[in-house]
Amino acid sequence: MKKIWLLSLTIASLGISLLWLNVRSFSQPTSSTFPKVQPSPTTTIRYIERTLPQGIAHILVIPANSLFVVTGAISPKVNTVEEFAQKHKTIAIFNAGFFDPANQKSTSHVVIAGQRMADPKDNERLVNNPQLKPYLNLIFNRSEFRRYLCGKITRYAIALHNESPPADCRLIDAIGAGPRLLPQLTSEQEGFVDRTNGRDALGSEQPNARTAVGITRDGSIILVMVAQKPSQPSNSGISLIQLAQLMKTLGASEAMNLDGGSSSSLYYKGKTVYGKVDLQGKYIKRPVKSVLLVKPR
Template sequence: MRKIWLLGLTLVSLGIVLWLSMRSFPPSIPTVVTVAASPPKPMRYEQRTLSQGIANILFIPANNQFFVTPALSQKVDTVEEFAQKHRAIAIFNAGFFDPANQKSTSYVVIQGQLVADPKENDRLVNNPNLKPYLNQIFNRTEFRRYQCGQTVRYDIALHNDSPPAACQLVDAIGAGPKLLPELTLVKEGFVDNANKRDALGSNQPNARTAIGITRDGNIVLVMVAQKPSLGANSGISLPVLADLMKTLGVEKAMNLDGGSSSSLYYKGKTFYGKVDLNGNPIKRRVKSVLLVQ
């Protein structure tokens, strides 16, 4: 009996030691932290009143919820007509074209296919006054969309620039001149002050359209309309437009076709940039646009 009593006492002592050991060193329990996914940022439109114009600004977040792609008309269409065809959220006029023959004077690439080639525009190629500028006309700045693996990237580059490594050019549309990081008025706008040449009226206020990319990859589209109260001498110059884009956080930007081509469709409403002598908006058909879908 004494041996049994001593054995029981020993087992009780061991149990107490084990219990105290577990109290001192509790088992590690993994902690599960649930992080709520951030909702995608929405597209944002705002209108700003400038000293000589009205800026219509569309901010498109870089979350792949929206895509910015070019579209080309067989002839020419208003942005409203483009909207009916493509059912886009927003549409901005884009590349240069010749109203006389309704052919593009800008390169347009859609889904990897070249759909507009300025070298095929006879009125452009055979114009003796433009012959000294053709090499640069065929290498103007363009807005691009790349597919880099599973990632979509946008860029602003010269036509002859190669895509980044591991990236494929999906879409592109040309215009110019570049606004940021530098303003290429002489190189791409062919401004020649000595001979009083400035085909785009770069330093004069006018209706203008531009596109830019921020450091974070957001897209900013801007259409500056003339003020009806100020008439045809209002709007914005290209140097001031470059400054405006910079204030919007844009690092790379380019000018699109302007003047009476400047137009914007957004959620069922259309804005035209150019006004006539009575301050009424001028509706002009264009060859190419940028769609926001």
């Protein structure tokens, strides 16, 4: 079955790759190198929908030289992406960090406009959970999607929470989630998977609705939400390994997983898409704690 899936993904990926080539051509600086000359800004961002072997991929591409920025937002109480859209009046929204549905507190770090908005250490249900105690240090230092201001230039990165910003940059926004998908999958290092004790907090090898964010070598942003198929409610979506491969196929050199399952959702130009389906094949409309916004500079 694995060989059949890989062949199917290769065929699907070829179609995405050909379309991607039409979206833009990427320069090839190293991951630590940023273009010195900024091209003229563009108002164009691209929304792509593609059918995968076991899911439907909704892809948003924000070019590095666009007039849009990707930033975060968090709500005191959980909201649907539609409710976030009504409040922030922006073009696109994807679900982002992890949270506890029971107390509606974030279990991910969130920084917005330089201000700390959420710290998982403040979530007593997380801190006091005896089953999670062995993993807390890893949970508190998971990957986050960051926006820096380096002089007058906006840069994006994926880094562990405890990593310092580059010397010439100031941290503006950060949304934690994880694990990192590219350049390698770090599920064990971030406390999601413990093979010795049979822990797999995300069901990483099983298909599910999932959301991810990636950065290309030239600084473009790729937001992806893979939805389940209503006709396959119990066996559709994408695994973490497959999600990493999809992000790589789309041109990302760095990528990280965001909250998934029933949380997977997006809003784009007045249209809302949810990722998880129930056993009757109906999409689940679940409110979330934090999101990534795509808005004009």
